[in-house]
Amino acid sequence: MSKSDTFSWFHFSSPQTFYPLAGTLQPWFAALAFLLCAVGLYIGFFVAPTDAQQGESYRIIFIHVPAAWMSMFLYLVMGFWSGIGLVLNTRLSSMMATALAPTGALFTFIALWTGALWGKPTWGTWWVWDARLTSELILLFLYIGFMALQAAIDDQRRADKAGAVLALVGVINIPIIYFSVQWWSTLHQGASVNMKSAPTMATTMLVGMLIMALGFWMYGIAATLARVRCVILERERHTDWVAAEIGRQT
Amino acid sequence: MIRALGWVLRRDLLLAFRRRGDVVNALVFFVIVVSLFPLGVGPEASQLRNMAPGVLWVAALLACMLSLARLFAPDHQDGTLEQMLLAGEPLVVLVMGKVIAHWLMSGLPLVLIAPLLGLQFDLPGDALVVLCVSLLIGTPVLSLIGAVGAALTLGLRGSGVLVALLVLPLFVPVLIFGAGSVGATAAGTGAEAHLLLLGGFLALALVLAPWASAAALRIAME
Numbered sequence: 001m002s003k004s005d006t007f008s009w010f011h012f013s014s015p016q017t018f019y020p021l022a023g024t025l026q027p028w029f030a031a032l033a034f035l036l037c038a039v040g041l042y043i044g045f046f047v048a049p050t051d052a053q054q055g056e057s058y059r060i061i062f063i064h065v066p067a068a069w070m071s072m073f074l075y076l077v078m079g080f081w082s083g084i085g086l087v088l089n090t091r092l093s094s095m096m097a098t099a100l101a102p103t104g105a106l107f108t109f110i111a112l113w114t115g116a117l118w119g120k121p122t123w124g125t126w127w128v129w130d131a132r133l134t135s136e137l138i139l140l141f142l143y144i145g146f147m148a149l150q151a152a153i154d155d156q157r158r159a160d161k162a163g164a165v166l167a168l169v170g171v172i173n174i175p176i177i178y179f180s181v182q183w184w185s186t187l188h189q190g191a192s193v194n195m196k197s198a199p200t201m202a203t204t205m206l207v208g209m210l211i212m213a214l215g216f217w218m219y220g221i222a223a224t225l226a227r228v229r230c231v232i233l234e235r236e237r238h239t240d241w242v243a244a245e246i247g248r249q250t
Numbered sequence: 251m252i253r254a255l256g257w258v259l260r261r262d263l264l265l266a267f268r269r270r271g272d273v274v275n276a277l278v279f280f281v282i283v284v285s286l287f288p289l290g291v292g293p294e295a296s297q298l299r300n301m302a303p304g305v306l307w308v309a310a311l312l313a314c315m316l317s318l319a320r321l322f323a324p325d326h327q328d329g330t331l332e333q334m335l336l337a338g339e340p341l342v343v344l345v346m347g348k349v350i351a352h353w354l355m356s357g358l359p360l361v362l363i364a365p366l367l368g369l370q371f372d373l374p375g376d377a378l379v380v381l382c383v384s385l386l387i388g389t390p391v392l393s394l395i396g397a398v399g400a401a402l403t404l405g406l407r408g409s410g411v412l413v414a415l416l417v418l419p420l421f422v423p424v425l426i427f428g429a430g431s432v433g434a435t436a437a438g439t440g441a442e443a444h445l446l447l448l449g450g451f452l453a454l455a456l457v458l459a460p461w462a463s464a465a466a467l468r469i470a471m472e
Contacts (some may be wrong), residue, residue, distance in 0.1 A: 152412050
């Protein structure tokens with residue numbers, strides 16, 4: 001792409017050039033993720049004050065809320081790369097979408113699991129068929145569907161494109177399930193929880209949560225980069241540069 | 251374009267008419283699934299009344315999903331689909347014709363038989379009307395979304411299970427508001443809001459789903 005010395009972002013749109021870049025960046029993001037999560041957890045567990053109403057059990061939100069944010073955000077990123085891959089027909093974009101899906105599914109699962117752990121002492125039940133919980137569950141199904149569809153198709157190009165179409169269809173569903181909190185609670189009276197009516201947070205709580213969110217974000221990037229490197233090696237295994245790369249590493 | 255639409259519609263309906271068993275099977279499946287629930291949970295009338303909207307809607311979802319296998323697969327096997335892709339008419343229009351035919355064969359019969367099953371569940375008259383209306387608005391959405399899933403999984407091994415995995419989560423909003431409309435009528439709060447939202451889903455699916463299906467078909471036939 002870049003014939004002259006002028007720098008172009010498209011320089012890195014080829015798997016061959018992106019592979020070493022991802023390898024260089026990945027440890028930095030991993031270190032940042034570790035650092036931010038350590039600081040965030042310290043603030044969350046030791047600095048932040050005990051909640052007046054919920055006691056100590058509220059502290060799970062330091063993991064729960066950032067995980068829920070990332071689960072939605074990563075799906076949008078996945079949809080973005082899917083769209084780019086479908087329109088521009090770039091292989092790396094589709095690889096990015098493939099690499100993002102398991103991390104997104106992981107965050108969705110963590111959000112559901114920690115939500116259940118928080119719900120038991122607070123609401124007295126592991127699970128409520130509330131709009132938020134249901135929408136998050138659908139998100140998990142969407143991730144699983146994406147991965148299952150890609151795994152079922154042997155032809156790589158078709159797997160990429162079919163997955164992209166599915167991811168984009170799912171993106172349309174995301175605002176629907178996201179705003180269903182408002183729609184549903186207006187239709188169904190007396191919904192059991194409303195995220196918005198939480199008491200205004202203390203500053204340390206908010207700071208801890210934001211740091212945790214940043215840490216999870218960095219983890220998402222690090223995990224995706226590590227995974228996309230594997231995907232690149234696997235799919236480009238017929239090329240000379242991968243053979244040279246593997247020869248160099250072993 | 252309209253002629254092409256009519257042509258696909260007529261062809262699919264004719265094919266279905268010549269092989270009536272497929273249509274009847276989906277309908278019988280719907281009836282049997284719905285009838286299993288009173289046997290499973292017990293015949294107490296008040297409980298059945300509460301369950302009826304959900305049971306009928308879930309059974310409709312499943313019946314629609316089962317019939318998705320017939321939407322593109324036979325045409326894929328005998329090569330008709332390739333001819334459709336090569337045809338001068340826009341693929342979106344042809345897909346639309348097939349979806350309409352699918353709804354007429356799988357959705358409409360459910361709408362027509364639903365009141366009878368509702369009576370089995372002791373639903374009152376106004377709830378029965380709302381049930382029919384909600385199914386009438388909601389089942390086309392199922393066919394439209396289902397077409398995307400059927401096109402994406404065309405010709406894959408284990409596509410039957412896969413299509414369920416892809417399509418059922420996308421059916422959820424329709425299920426919630428479809429069953430919710432009947433429940434709201436029974437609770438006395440009125441079904442209008444639910445039905446309007448269902449109409450919104452239908453409008454959105456009508457605009458987007460045929461394009462997504464056509465794109466998926468092109469990917470599958472590459």
